[in-house]
Amino acid sequence: MQLSRRVSSIQPSPTLALNAKADALRAQGVDIINFGAGQPDFPTPEHICQAAIKAINDGFTRYTPVPGTPELKQAIVDKFKRDNGLDYTTDQVMVNVGGKHSSYLIMQAVIDQGDEVIVPAPFWVSYPPMVILAGGKPVIVPTKLEDGFKLNLADLEAAVTDKTKAIFLNSPSNPTGSVYSAEELRPLVEFCAAKEILMISDEMYEPILFDGRSFTSTAAISPAAYEWTMTLNGVSKAYAMTGWRIGYMGGPVDIIKACSKIQSQSTSNPTSIAQKAAEEALNGPQEIVVEMNQSFERRRDLIMELIGELPQVSCYRPEGSFYAFPSFAAYYGKKAGDKVIGGSQDLADYLLEEASVAAVPGIAFGEDACIRFSFAISDAEIQKGMHQVREALAKLA
Numbered sequence: 498m499q500l501s502r503r504v505s506s507i508q509p510s511p512t513l514a515l516n517a518k519a520d521a522l523r524a525q526g527v528d529i530i531n532f533g534a535g536q537p538d539f540p541t542p543e544h545i546c547q548a549a550i551k552a553i554n555d556g557f558t559r560y561t562p563v564p565g566t567p568e569l570k571q572a573i574v575d576k577f578k579r580d581n582g583l584d585y586t587t588d589q590v591m592v593n594v595g596g597k598h599s600s601y602l603i604m605q606a607v608i609d610q611g612d613e614v615i616v617p618a619p620f621w622v623s624y625p626p627m628v629i630l631a632g633g634k635p636v637i638v639p640t641k642l643e644d645g646f647k648l649n650l651a652d653l654e655a656a657v658t659d660k661t662k663a664i665f666l667n668s669p670s671n672p673t674g675s676v677y678s679a680e681e682l683r684p685l686v687e688f689c690a691a692k693e694i695l696m697i698s699d700e701m702y703e704p705i706l707f708d709g710r711s712f713t714s715t716a717a718i719s720p721a722a723y724e725w726t727m728t729l730n731g732v733s734k735a736y737a738m739t740g741w742r743i744g745y746m747g748g749p750v751d752i753i754k755a756c757s758k759i760q761s762q763s764t765s766n767p768t769s770i771a772q773k774a775a776e777e778a779l780n781g782p783q784e785i786v787v788e789m790n791q792s793f794e795r796r797r798d799l800i801m802e803l804i805g806e807l808p809q810v811s812c813y814r815p816e817g818s819f820y821a822f823p824s825f826a827a828y829y830g831k832k833a834g835d836k837v838i839g840g841s842q843d844l845a846d847y848l849l850e851e852a853s854v855a856a857v858p859g860i861a862f863g864e865d866a867c868i869r870f871s872f873a874i875s876d877a878e879i880q881k882g883m884h885q886v887r888e889a890l891a892k893l894a
Contacts, residue, residue: 507626511861515845519855529849530882532856532870535671536739537819539792541774542785545736548777552770561766564757565592565745569772572779573745576730580703581714583728585747591757592772594764596701596731596744597623599756600665603697603727603746604631606755608662615656615664617648618863619822621671621699625863633662637863642813642824646673650684663695666715669702672862672869673822674797674815676706679713690721695752697727701744702818704735704786707794710816716748727752734818735786736778741771793819796872796879803883804870807890819873822859826866831893838893840865852889854882 515533523529552558564570570587577583577590593599600623608614608631616624616635625635638656640646653664666685668677689696698715706712716726731744746753760766797814800821804812809827831838833851838844841858845868848854859867872879 503630506629511622512857515855515857518849522849522853528853530854530874530878530885532854532872532874532882534871534873537734537737537789537873538875539737539789541737541741542778544781545738545774545778548781549770549774552773557769557773559769561769561772563761563766564753565590565767566769566772566776569745569776569779572776573747576779577728577747581712581728582717583714583723583747588750589753590745590747591753591760592767592775593731593744593746593756593760594767595742596699596729596733598742598760598764599729599731599744599746600624600697600699601627601630602756602759603663603695603752604628604633605759606752607695608633611660612662613658613660614662615653615694616863617665617667619646619670619672619859619867620665620863621667622861624665634660636661639863642811645816646670646675646813646822647677647681648685650688653685653688657692657694661692661694663697664689665697665699667699668715669705669712669815669817670820671702671818672820672857672859672867673813674818674820675813676710676816677713679718682713682715683718686715686718686722686726690719690725693725695727696722696725697729699729701729701731702734703730705790705793705819706817707797708816712817724749732775732778737789738771738774738778741768741774743767743771743775745775793872796874796876797821799876800870800872800879800883803880803887807883807887819871821870821872822862822864822867823870824866825868825890828890828893833893841868844868847893848886848889851892852882852885854885854889 519529519531573590604627610632612633613636614628628635716723727748729746733739812823841860845858857869
């Protein structure tokens with residue numbers, strides 16, 4: 498059977514592939530330190546789990562409305578108002594099968610063959626494939642470490658053509674940990690709104706902020722920004738609920754309706770039980786979110802201290818999320834036996850084999866100089882893993 502050109506044009510998610518490889522080695526008895534995990538290492542809070550158990554016991558196990566239960570949609574409206582200053586109505590929000598599904602639905606809803614979507618790099622690995630699967634063309638716009646991996650207006654203007662339909666914005670960023678301030682967002686947002694370019698604002702890591710930073714939603718910048726922004730979020734990272742697969746989004750009614758139509762013909766509704774858990778997450782006590790964030794900030798400080806001890810390695814200090822994205826370009830061209838380290842994929846493979854450390858090569862994020870390290874693991878694992886990385890790098894000649 499010949500597969501479609503569409504599916505042949507993309508690769509499986511490299512982060513999930515790395516986790517699978519690390520798990521396979523661990524099953525063979527290898528003690529792997531996994532810096533590749535894109536999820537909190539904390540359990541889902543008990544009160545959220547109890548809400549799901551109650552849903553099961555109450556028999557809440559049937560189909561729900563496609564865009565989400567009325568109760569969860571109202572909780573999302575309340576969250577957007579409370580935390581982001583965004584006034585959405587329940588017909589402006591919908592619930593999806595994870596945050597990734599939200600982005601995918603928007604691409605399917607708004608992108609036609611040949612439309613261009615601007616993707617600042619480094620980017621989350623799934624943005625370009627989702628554009629391609631919708632028949633669009635991802636236009637990659639590089640950013641620089643010295644600029645905090647943040648897009649500037651001049652580069653944005655240079656990338657826009659008459660085919661530009663949308664742009665992905667991600668803050669706090671996966672993989673860099675950069676966070677846009679309101680002042681940094683404003684010129685980008687004003688330009689896009691004036692050009693009627695849809696802004697897809699991925700805010701999944703919103704509460705994970707360090708050094709007292711505050712968060713600004715793209716849609717909150719101005720009335721025009723509100724009109725031209727799809728705001729994406731979810732419960733996965735904030736509440737340690739990655740496996741529950743609940744994302745949500747808010748934006749213009751016509752796009753929400755279109756996404757709901759596509760969802761009705763693909764996944765139908767998100768899982769009923771998970772929706773009840775998400776409702777409790779958004780409406781219930783929020784102290785656990787603060788506590789997890791404090792742990793992530795402590796781990797950020799720890800991993801940055803240890804990265805600073807690696808010779809010839811530079812790293813932007815993460816302002817949010819739970820990733821560090823150091824540059825190992827100084828090691829490219831060096832050898833491990835007969836093997837030459839040609840880029841981030843070679844170095845990631847070498848670290849897995851030599852140091853028993855799993856980390857995601859930066860080429861998957863559009864920046865081959867770097868490798869992504871998640872610090873959503875224990876302090877002890879961070880210390881042990883970075884020690885093993887240092888020993889492995891010392892063996893390269």
